[in-house]
Amino acid sequence: MAVWALGLNHTTAPLDLRGRFAFALDQLPHSLQGLRTQLSLGDRQTPEAAILSTCNRTEIYCAADASALPATLDWLAYTGGLPSSELRSHTYTLENDQAARHAFRVASGLDSMVLGEAQILGQLKDAVRTAEQAGALGSTLNQLFQRSFAVAKDVRSSTEIGAHSISMAAASVRLASQLFEDLGQIKVLFVGAGEMIELVSTHFAARKPLSMAIANRSMERGEKLASRYGAQVMRLADLPDRLHEFDAVISCTASTLPLIGLGAVERALKKRKHRPMFMVDLAVPRDIEPEVKSLEDIYLYTVDDLAAVVQSGQAHRQAAVAEAEVIIDAGVQSFMHWMVQRNAVPLIQELQAQADTWRETELIRARKMLAKGENPEQVLEALSRGLTQKMLHGAMVELNAATPERAAQTIQAVQRLFLRKER
Incomplete structure (x- = not known):
C-alpha cells in the first residue's frame, strides 16, 4: 500500500x-x-x-x-x-x-x-x-x-503563522480603495453566493459602500446572503442589462463558462460614459472573459493578479x-x-498463525507420548526442543545459505530478532 x-x-x-x-x-x-x-x-x-x-x-x-x-x-x-x-x-x-x-x-x-x-x-x-x-x-x-x-x-x-495574513477578500478591497477615493460612494455587485463571495462581501460591507447587490443562480441563497447587509438581489439573467449600474464587480461562481463577456462590458462602459469599473474575477475557471482586461477604463484582476498584494505581510x-x-x-x-x-499487520497475522500451527503440532505429539506412558519430564523436554527447532529453522537456513555479500546483513538481522537482551 x-x-x-x-x-x-x-x-x-x-x-x-x-x-x-x-x-x-x-x-x-x-x-x-x-x-x-x-x-x-x-x-x-x-x-x-x-x-x-x-x-x-x-x-x-x-x-x-x-x-x-x-x-x-x-x-x-x-x-x-x-x-x-x-x-x-x-x-x-x-x-x-x-x-x-x-x-x-x-x-x-x-x-x-x-x-x-x-x-x-x-x-x-x-x-x-x-x-x-x-x-x-x-x-x-x-x-x-x-x-x-x-x-x-x-x-x-x-505559532503566529496566520498573523498579518491578507486574504484574497481583503486584497480585493485594498485594490478597490486604490482606484476609488471613497468606497462609501460606490455601488458593488457580487456575482455568486459561495464562501469566497461571503468573505469578500463582509470586507466590502465594513467600508459601507453606497449600495450592494447579489446576483446568483439560486435566488434563495442570494437572498440569504443579501439579508445580512441589506443588499439587493438580482437574477443572473439580468446581469448584462444592469452591469452598467455598478462601479465594482466581484465574481466567484462554479460556472464552467464565463458569465460576463466582452460585449456586455463594452455596452456597460458606453452607458457609464466610460466611468471606470473595478472588476475582480476570483473564479477558476474564469467568470469574466480575459479580453475584458484590454478595455480602457476597466481594471480587471484575477486570483493570480492578487498574488503581490496578498504577499505583503x-x-x-x-x-x-x-x-x-x-x-x-x-x-x-x-x-x-x-x-x-x-503494513506489517498481515505479516504479524501470518507469523501468529504459523506459531499456532507449530504449537498445535507439538502439543499433539506430546499428548501421544503421554498416552503411551512416557515420562512427563521427557515429554516436556521434547515439546520445548521441537518448538525451539521450528522457531530457529528459518534463521539457520538463511545463515547457511547467505552469500558472502549478504552474510553480514543476515547475521545482523538474526541478532536483532533472536538475541535481543531484556531491559
Missing part, C-alpha cells in the same frame, strides 16, 4: 490551465467514482481517493498499490482534455512521507498563495467529507486527513514557518510509523 498526491497549483500552472482541471464540489462524487474505476483496472484493488479543488490548486490524494500511480495522471489529463505528456510538466507527484508532508502543509496554510490563510483548511475538510460520503475513503486516507487537521490546529494554536510570518515545519515533521513521522505498523 502506497500513498500519493498528484496535483497542479498556482506555482506550477497558469490560471487558464488550472481552470481546465477545476472540479465543482457537486461534481466530486461522480469524478471520484470514475477515478477509482480507472485506477482499479486489471488486477489492482479499488483505491482510496479524494480530490481537492480550489481556485489555486487541484490535487488528487490516493492510497493504493503504487502501480496505479501513472494512471492517476492519465485520468486527470483525460478529464481536462490534455495529453498526459503536456500535463506532466505542470504537475507534481509526491509519495508516502512526502505526500503526508504536503497534505499537512496544505492544511496548515504553508503551501497557499496567501501564506497562513485559513480558508484552505475548510476547503480540505469539505473535500474529505465529500469523499467519505461517496465511499471513496478508507482507513489510510482517513488517517492522513484526520492527522492533517490535527497538525493544522496545532500549527495555528502554537509574508516577511512577518516567515519566523513562524520554521516553527510550523517542526510540528509538521513530527506529524509526518507519526503518520509513517502508523503506515509501517499497518
Whole structure:
C-alpha cells in the first residue's frame, strides 16, 4: 500500500490551465467514482481517493498499490482534455512521507498563495467529507486527513503563522480603495453566493459602500446572503442589462463558462460614459472573459493578479514557518510509523498463525507420548526442543545459505530478532 498526491497549483500552472482541471464540489462524487474505476483496472484493488479543488490548486490524494500511480495522471489529463505528456510538466507527484508532508502543509496554510490563510483548511475538510460520503475513503486516507487537521490546529494554536495574513477578500478591497477615493460612494455587485463571495462581501460591507447587490443562480441563497447587509438581489439573467449600474464587480461562481463577456462590458462602459469599473474575477475557471482586461477604463484582476498584494505581510510570518515545519515533521513521522505498523499487520497475522500451527503440532505429539506412558519430564523436554527447532529453522537456513555479500546483513538481522537482551 502506497500513498500519493498528484496535483497542479498556482506555482506550477497558469490560471487558464488550472481552470481546465477545476472540479465543482457537486461534481466530486461522480469524478471520484470514475477515478477509482480507472485506477482499479486489471488486477489492482479499488483505491482510496479524494480530490481537492480550489481556485489555486487541484490535487488528487490516493492510497493504493503504487502501480496505479501513472494512471492517476492519465485520468486527470483525460478529464481536462490534455495529453498526459503536456500535463506532466505542470504537475507534481509526491509519495508516502512526502505526500503526508504536503497534505499537512496544505492544511496548515504553508503551501497557499496567501501564506497562513485559513480558508484552505475548510476547503480540505469539505473535500474529505465529500469523499467519505461517496465511499471513496478508507482507513489510510482517513488517517492522513484526520492527522492533517490535527497538525493544522496545532500549527495555528502554537505559532503566529496566520498573523498579518491578507486574504484574497481583503486584497480585493485594498485594490478597490486604490482606484476609488471613497468606497462609501460606490455601488458593488457580487456575482455568486459561495464562501469566497461571503468573505469578500463582509470586507466590502465594513467600508459601507453606497449600495450592494447579489446576483446568483439560486435566488434563495442570494437572498440569504443579501439579508445580512441589506443588499439587493438580482437574477443572473439580468446581469448584462444592469452591469452598467455598478462601479465594482466581484465574481466567484462554479460556472464552467464565463458569465460576463466582452460585449456586455463594452455596452456597460458606453452607458457609464466610460466611468471606470473595478472588476475582480476570483473564479477558476474564469467568470469574466480575459479580453475584458484590454478595455480602457476597466481594471480587471484575477486570483493570480492578487498574488503581490496578498504577499505583503509574508516577511512577518516567515519566523513562524520554521516553527510550523517542526510540528509538521513530527506529524509526518507519526503518520509513517502508523503506515509501517499497518503494513506489517498481515505479516504479524501470518507469523501468529504459523506459531499456532507449530504449537498445535507439538502439543499433539506430546499428548501421544503421554498416552503411551512416557515420562512427563521427557515429554516436556521434547515439546520445548521441537518448538525451539521450528522457531530457529528459518534463521539457520538463511545463515547457511547467505552469500558472502549478504552474510553480514543476515547475521545482523538474526541478532536483532533472536538475541535481543531484556531491559
